[in-house]
Amino acid sequence: MRSPAPVGRLLAAALVTLAPVAAPLPTHAQRALIPIVIETELGNIEADLDSAHAPVTVTNFLRYVDARMFDDARFFRAVRLDNQPTDSVKIEVVQVARARSPDAPDFPPIPLERTSATGLRHLDGVLSMARSGPDTGTSSFSIVINDQPAMDFGGHRQPDGQGFAVFGRVTSGMDVVRKIQARPTDAQRLQTPVRILRIVRR
Numbered sequence: 001m002r003s004p005a006p007v008g009r010l011l012a013a014a015l016v017t018l019a020p021v022a023a024p025l026p027t028h029a030q031r032a033l034i035p036i037v038i039e040t041e042l043g044n045i046e047a048d049l050d051s052a053h054a055p056v057t058v059t060n061f062l063r064y065v066d067a068r069m070f071d072d073a074r075f076f077r078a079v080r081l082d083n084q085p086t087d088s089v090k091i092e093v094v095q096v097a098r099a100r101s102p103d104a105p106d107f108p109p110i111p112l113e114r115t116s117a118t119g120l121r122h123l124d125g126v127l128s129m130a131r132s133g134p135d136t137g138t139s140s141f142s143i144v145i146n147d148q149p150a151m152d153f154g155g156h157r158q159p160d161g162q163g164f165a166v167f168g169r170v171t172s173g174m175d176v177v178r179k180i181q182a183r184p185t186d187a188q189r190l191q192t193p194v195r196i197l198r199i200v201r202r
Contacts (some may be wrong), residue, residue, distance in 0.1 A: 035202035041195045042058040045173035053118040057167035060110045073098040074193035078181045091151045094180045106138040113165040116153035120166035127168035
C-alpha cells in the first residue's frame with residue numbers, strides 16, 4: 001500500500017493549482033505604442049504614437065504634450081481636393097498649429113525621419129510632422145485623410161522628394177477629423193479654426 005504524501009507536498013500542489021495564470025507580457029511593439037488623446041471642441045481624437053519606428057519625432061512631440069504646449073492649439077487648415085487649384089499633386093489633411101507665446105517658444109527643429117528609413121507610410125489616419133525644408137519640423141502636425149503616398153519619401157508633394165515624417169495613427173475619432181476637414185475654408189484656411197483643448201497621454 002502506498003504511503004500518503006507528506007502534508008507539505010500536498011499544500012504545495014494545491015497552491016500551484018490555485019495560482020493565477022500570469023497575463024502575457026506586452027510585446028516590444030505594444031510597449032512602443034504611446035496612446036494619446038487630442039481633446040477638441042468637436043470631440044476627442046485618440047491616437048497611438050509609434051516610438052519604435054519614429055523615436056525622434058515622437059520624443060519631440062511628447063515634449064510639447066508634457067509641457068502642455070498644445071493647450072489651446074488650433075486646427076487651422078483643411079486641405080481637400082477642391083481647394084488646391086494650383087497644386088499638381090493634391091493631398092487631403094487637416095493641420096494643427098499651437099498657440100504662439102514668447103514665454104513658450106518652439107523647441108529646436110528636429111531631423112526628418114524619412115518614411116524610407118522608418119518603414120511607415122502616409123495611410124488614412126496617420127499623424128505626420130509638418131515642415132518646410134528637411135530638418136525643420138517643430139510642433140505643427142497634420143492628420144492624413146485617405147492614403148497619401150505623395151507625402152512619402154520619393155513622393156512629389158514636396159519638391160525635394162524627401163516626404164514627411166509619419167509618427168502615429170488615429171485609433172478613434174476619424175469622424176471628428178473628417179468634420180474638421182469639411183468645414184468652410186478661405187482657400188485652405190478654416191474660416192473658424194477648431195480649438196484643441198489639450199493633448200494628453202492616455
